[in-house]
Structures are given as C-alpha cells and as structure tokens.
Amino acid sequence: MDYVEYVYSYKERIRKQVEGLLSEREIEVARRDPHAKRPPRPCGITIHPGIGCPYACRYCYVYDMGFTQEVKPSQPNGLQLVYALLANKYFIPGARGSYLAIGSVTEPFHPLLKNKTLEYIEAIYRFLGNPTQFSTKQYIDPLTAEKIAEYSSNHISPLVTLVTLEKHRELEPNQVKPEKRLETIKNLREAGLKPFLFLRPIIPGITQREYREIIDLALENGAVGVVAGGLRVTRRIIERLREAGVDPSEITRRLPIPVEKMKPGVQYDIYTSDIKNEVLNYARKKGLIAYPSSCMANLYTHGLTCWKMSILQKQNNQKLEEPSPEELSRIIEKLGGRLENYVFQNGSLNMWIKCRKCDGRLIGEVVRLRFLTCTKVFTKRG
Numbered sequence: 001m002d003y004v005e006y007v008y009s010y011k012e013r014i015r016k017q018v019e020g021l022l023s024e025r026e027i028e029v030a031r032r033d034p035h036a037k038r039p040p041r042p043c044g045i046t047i048h049p050g051i052g053c054p055y056a057c058r059y060c061y062v063y064d065m066g067f068t069q070e071v072k073p074s075q076p077n078g079l080q081l082v083y084a085l086l087a088n089k090y091f092i093p094g095a096r097g098s099y100l101a102i103g104s105v106t107e108p109f110h111p112l113l114k115n116k117t118l119e120y121i122e123a124i125y126r127f128l129g130n131p132t133q134f135s136t137k138q139y140i141d142p143l144t145a146e147k148i149a150e151y152s153s154n155h156i157s158p159l160v161t162l163v164t165l166e167k168h169r170e171l172e173p174n175q176v177k178p179e180k181r182l183e184t185i186k187n188l189r190e191a192g193l194k195p196f197l198f199l200r201p202i203i204p205g206i207t208q209r210e211y212r213e214i215i216d217l218a219l220e221n222g223a224v225g226v227v228a229g230g231l232r233v234t235r236r237i238i239e240r241l242r243e244a245g246v247d248p249s250e251i252t253r254r255l256p257i258p259v260e261k262m263k264p265g266v267q268y269d270i271y272t273s274d275i276k277n278e279v280l281n282y283a284r285k286k287g288l289i290a291y292p293s294s295c296m297a298n299l300y301t302h303g304l305t306c307w308k309m310s311i312l313q314k315q316n317n318q319k320l321e322e323p324s325p326e327e328l329s330r331i332i333e334k335l336g337g338r339l340e341n342y343v344f345q346n347g348s349l350n351m352w353i354k355c356r357k358c359d360g361r362l363i364g365e366v367v368r369l370r371f372l373t374c375t376k377v378f379t380k381r382g
Contacts, residue, residue: 003327003370004334007092014093015086018079018127026080033076035084039361042374043294044099044133045091047081047124049116050074050106055137055174058240059163059201061232062105064265071112078123085128090365093128097369099298100124102134109138118144122151133157133298135198137172139180145191157301158188159198159227159294162214164206170244171203182221189222196289196297199279200229202272205250211279215286225289227297228279231270235262299372306372307347323349323371331370335363340380348374354382 001009019027030036038045050073053062063069076084085091085100092098102108108117117134124132134156140148148156162181164171188195197218199211215226233251238259241248252259254271262268276292283290291297296309305313307320322344328351329339337355344350349371353363360377368375 002330002334004331004366007366011086011091011093014127015083018083018086021079022083026077027083030076030080030083031087033074033080033084035076035081036087038088039090040098040365041101041104043101043104044131044298045085045088045101046104047100047102047120047132048074048105049102049108049120050110050113053106054110055107055172057172057175058244058246059171059203059231059233059237061234061237061267064234064236064267065105067105071106071110073113073116078119079127081120082123082127089359090362092366092369093130095129095131095302096304097128097130098365099295100130100132101294101298102132103136107136107138108134109136109140109144114144118147118151121148121156125152125155131157131298131302131304133159133294133301135159135161135294136184137161137175137181138184139176140184140187142187142190145184145187145193148188149191149193152193154192155302156193157298158193158195159297160185160188160195160218160223161198161200162218163199163201163203165210165213165217167206167246170246171206171241173244182217185218185223186221189224194224194301195222196225196227196291197223198227198229198294200227200294201231202228202275202279203231203251204254204270204272204275205247207272207275207279211275212282215279215283215288219286219288223288225291225297225300226279226283227291227294228276228283229292229294230272230276232267233270234267235259235264238262304372306374308374311347320372323367323373327370328367331366332358332363335359335366337363337379344373348376350376350378352378352380354380356381 280290336358337353342351360379364377
C-alpha cells in the first residue's frame, strides 16, 4: 500500500469509528462546521474553540478580519470537532499527520472558552494524536495545567505570549499582567509540559529594548525555548498605537510602502528579520531552544523534526527522507495531477504540477507531511 492509500484508508477507519459515537444530528452539525472545510496554514489547521476576543491588544489584526470583542463559543463538542476534521479533505490524522493550532482568532483560555478548549484537547489526543499546539496570554493555574498535561499525555505544545514588560498597559490594556503569564509558564512546566515563550509580535522600537529581560524571566520560570514571530499591521493598528501613546515611527519606517498608501483593512508585513535574529541568537546563548516558526516548537514537543529544523540545529536526530521524483510523481498522480518539475533546496520544496481539477493545497499538505518539508505548489491547468 503506497503512502496516499495508507493515509486515506487510515483516515476512513477513524472516521467510521467516530461516526458510530455520534447521532445523525450531531454528524450533520459537524459536517457544516468550518473545521470541516478549513485549509491548512503554515502553522497547521487552526482550531477555534470560539471566536471574538475582548482584550483589544493594540497590535492585534483580528478586528480588521471582521471579528468583534464579543466572545462566542464554538458549537461543536469535542467529538464533533474530531469528526469535522475527519470530514476535512485537507486533514490527515495521526502522530505524523496535520499540525493543529489552537488560539488564532480568540483567547482559548478565556473563562468562557477554557472548558471547550480542554474538551477539544482531550478529544484530539484521544482519537487523533495529531501534533497540537495552543497559544495563550491568560493565566493558567496549576490544576488547569495538570488537566492539559493529562489530556494530551504531556505532548501538547504550549506557547505563552509575552511581548513587552514596560508597555503592556498601553499595548495590552485588558490582558493579564506579564508576571501572571510567567506564572503560566511555570505551572505548565511543573505539570510536565514544555512551554515556549512566544515573543510575537516583534514590535520594532520596543522589542529591541526588552527582549533580553523577557527571555531571562521566561527561562527562570521554566520555558524550554523561544519562538519569535513577526508583525503585521493595518492602518487601523497604526492609529491605535498612536492613540495609546506608542510611537509607531520605527514600525512605519519598516513598512513596504508609505503609510499614506496603505489600503484600509489590508495587512502589511513589517520587516523584522534583523530583530528576530537578535532574539533567537540571545535565546540560544542562554541555553534555550530557539525557533523562527511556531510549527517547529509543535514538532519538537511531539518528538519530530522537519528539514528546516534539521538544518537550523545542524543535526538530524530523526531520519528524514529527501523527496524523490518517483515518490512525488506517485503522490501527485494519486491526487489527480502530474509533476512537471520540482526544486528541493534548504529544506524547502517547490513543485510545478499540471492538472485539470486537482487541488494544489491538498497536494502540498500531503507532500509536506510525507517529507516534513516546507512546500509550495504551482499549478497549471490542462
């Protein structure tokens, strides 16, 4: 049995098992849920225990995406979430399957969502076992930390966001204080988990002054590593920063276009690679694991390594297989396409394929998980 046949026969077997535990009405709700259709992002398929966030951090772009400050728990229960994922054509179950990321458009441990998040974690690890990660700014008490560890068998990847000590009142006026987030790191580590400091977003003009102290405090409280991430802004975010008394000049200086040419609602990436490298280098000097992408922390906590991680760490504790034209052609043909060319370099794979009706995102996800490499697909119809 080749890889594609194995993946889909395994997925169908689990789907039938879960389907037997649900009523027809519950199955119908699960099939209509957005998790049954959502394509993967670089961090994985995002899991939403709810939508909306009341905390109004000044640098947050979710409000420009149409979300509000009203928190609404998601409808599906844990078992329905699992079924919705199994109905998603992009989702591949298992320990080497699709990455899952909890907490992209809401705070998963908001009081209205905490129990739903715990339910989702328990169901994911009970039925699927996929590499799963959550990001939070909330205080997680010792009992909740122990539940998270128990439900995930100590595997889930926790990211605890902390971006400023000096400016948290201006930038995160409604969030818990940084010292409580440091306690969260401590509680998660004492529960047997491997929490990472999530220094995201990097905020030019602020991060350069503060990252050393933030990393030192995270290390003291039990962080095993640091993930440093970039910054995306909209015109509205620039305005909110000014209103909060934060000088955005260092941010606007790094914009790809002049501020006056920014289109309303459009997100623009701020150049932060120089600051990110400083942060990661300092973290490594302090003996911490340091990654430029959150998915790497997810893989690390689940005992996996991708090609990018192998190159970054200059070692390969896990045997990685280089993509071959024969294997790539077999996978792509099974999924309705034809490989025309590919380039595999520095842990990244670019593929050019030709097809009539194939789904390039699906092909990219299957290939990415098969070879544990960053993958881009360029599709030509015909």
